Structures are given as structure tokens and as C-alpha cells.
Amino acid sequence: MRFDRSGVRGPTAGRTEFEELYAGHFRGLTLQINAYVGDLAEAQDLVQEAFTRAVARWDRIAKYDDPAAWVRRVAWNLATSRWRRRRVAAAFLLRQREQHVAGPNPDRVALTAALATLPPVLRKAFVLHYIAQLSIAEIAEEEDVAEGTVKSWLHRGRALVAAQLTDPREGN
Template identity: 60%
Template sequence: MSGLEFEEFYAAYFQPLTIQLYAYTGDLAAAQDVVQEAFCRALSRWRRVSTLDEPGAWVRHVAWNLATSQWRRARLAARFARGHREEHAPSPGPERVALAAALAKLPAPQRRAVILYYLADLPVSEIAAQEGAPEGTVKSWLHRGRVALAAELTETEKGAHRD
């Protein structure tokens, strides 16, 4: 079969192998993926694979091994997930929603500075280094951000009392 061109080989074997792997995996997309990967591996080794008595058997073997490996990884992931309790976090309260909305209205540098300073507890010097800005600029961003947040949150609170 050494004279067989790869394109002809691919055309002859792709569909039958995909059908076999679909029957094995129960997932057409997964079957197509592993067969495609097996053909990619065959192409990269085509000089050697094309000289085999049954290049189709080589590709089929690789595809089945890939599918089995995916199945094992999925089974391991499912076992891991079962062993870990799913914790449900409560929905954010109105204050958190208002804060997130107010933060979103700040210009990006002010928002980053406020978040890094108040939520990540970074000192001004580290924020300045991370942002590539002088410390005075970071202090200015923090001041402006606090003023804007206070105004926005006060306005939100007044609106909530009107309803």
C-alpha cells in the first residue's frame, strides 16, 4: 500500500472509522475528533505508516487509543467531581450589586486601583509598579475613584428609597 496517496487513504478510511468510533463513544463530535487526530498522526509519519501492511489498522488503533484515553480522563474527572461537594454561594445582595455597578462606571485605571487597593489589599507602591504609574498618580486614581463611588452609591441609595 506504499503507493497509496494520503488523500486517497483518508477518503477511504475516515467515514468508516468515524462510524466505528461513534458507536464506541456515543458522541459524533468526539468520534470525529479522535479519528481526525489519528489521521494527523498518520500524516506526520506517512513515510513509515504507508509502508505498513495495514495502514488503516494503524490509524484505527491510534483512534481507539485516543478515544479510550479521553474516556479514562472523563471518568477520572467525574470521580473527582463526585468526591467534592458542590458548594452553592448565595446570590449577591443589593449592596454588592450596587457596588459592582458603580465600579463598572469608573474609568479603567481608577477601577483597577480601587480593586487592587481595597479588595486585593495591595499597597500603593505595588499598584504603581503593576500599573506602571507613579505612586502619586495611583493616589489620585484612588481619590477620584472613592469620590465617584461615593456619589454613585449615594445616588443608588436615594433611588432605592424612592421606590
């Protein structure tokens, strides 16, 4: 048991005990965990986490015969847990199949480019009607406008998109 300078057990006495434990075991424990996980920075993080958990419970852990053994066990458990999570994640990734999807065709690229030129309100109406398959009434309700307004937006949007998609080399 530690005492402060006045000979009375106080809050600084426990802190000193913990600081001594930390100073005496951090490096050695980090080297052990580093040998296990193969990454010094990760080992330092794991050991630091173990000491953080110890300081939060120091009133209880300080009474153990070997508080360093508790910290060591926690660090090893943390390392093993991370290793298991990574192993499960790696196994999951190995089971995933790579899917090759063809790129967009020239018509899709042209339509996307044409839609980008529309004013936002016309583009939204166009997308909601032709891509999301909403009716004119549903769009009017969602946008809080009259159905005639939606019809006007769609008409203007179609005209602008058609002008963008028409090949000027083809004479009308």
C-alpha cells in the first residue's frame, strides 16, 4: 500500500502505483503483443487500451496480487479479438465474387449529359416520372403543385432533352 508524503493514504498514492505499473510494464508488454500481432503501432494501441481499462478499475485491480497480470491478460484478449475480427472479415472478403458490370452504353451517357443541362425543377420532374415511375398526380402531390404545372415541366423537359439528343447532322 502506498502513502503520500504525509503518511496518509490518498488519491495520489493510487496514481503513483498505477504510474509505476505503467512505467514498468508498458514496453515489455508492447513487445510481446507486437510479436503476436506483427504491428508495433497496433501493439501500442492494444496495450494502451488495456492500461486505460486498468486505470478505470484501479481501486479494484490495485488489490490484486499481480495487477500487471490483469493488464497483460486484457492486452492479449484485445489482440486476440482483433485478430479474430480480421480473420472473419478476410474470410468474408474471400467469399465475395467480383462482378463485372458493363459500363454505360453511349445512349445512357448521352441521356445523363442531357439531363444535367436541365434546370433542377425540370430534371426532378423528368426523373420522378420516367425513372421513378411516379404518375403526374403523385409528382404534383409530392412537389405541392398543380398537375398542370407538372405536365408543363415534363413537356419542357422532354423538349430540352430531345434537343440535346438529336444529332444535328441528321436533317429534319
